[in-house]
Amino acid sequence: MSDxxxxxxxYVLLHTRGPAVAEGQSVFEHPxxxxxxxxxxxxVAAGELVAAGPLTDEPGNGMTVLALADLDTxxxxxxxxxxxVVNGVLxxxxxxxxxxxxxxx
Numbered sequence: 257m258s259d260x261x262x263x264x265x266x267y268v269l270l271h272t273r274g275p276a277v278a279e280g281q282s283v284f285e286h287p288x289x290x291x292x293x294x295x296x297x298x299x300v301a302a303g304e305l306v307a308a309g310p311l312t313d314e315p316g317n318g319m320t321v322l323a324l325a326d327l328d329t330x331x332x333x334x335x336x337x338x339x340x341v342v343n344g345v346l347x348x349x350x351x352x353x354x355x356x357x358x359x360x361x
Contacts, residue, residue: 266306267330268351269320276344283316283345292340296320299333327352 277286299305299322306321324330331350340346 263354263356264323266353266355267322267324267327267334268353269322269330269334270349270351271318271320271341271346272348273316274341274344274346277316286345288340288343288345291343292338292346295333295338295340298337321353 271292273283276288277283283289296305296308299320304322304324306323308318308320310316310318322330322333324333327350330352334348334350335341338346338348341348
């Protein structure tokens with residue numbers, strides 16, 4: 257199943273605490289985190305969200321996986337549409353992920 261013809265690219269958004277979150281404050285206690293949840297709901301409505309959630313071994317960090325057409329779209333959505341990122345509640349790194357096998361394949 258490692259044939260690139262059957263692979264697809266998903267985009268991983270790696271989220272970390274942003275500068276707007278005070279030292280010692282949980283990202284989840286910051287009122288601006290609601291904007292991140294709204295972003296995720298928009299991705300669900302658009303049929304783009306594969307999965308999302310916090311990383312349990314790194315409090316305040318999380319990961320979102322999106323099925324999108326290209327890296328430019330993923331980057332634009334992650335940095336411009338997610339108001340939690342725009343407002344500094346979260347920082348994001350966008351990474352393309354070549355998926356060669358997934359549940360249901």
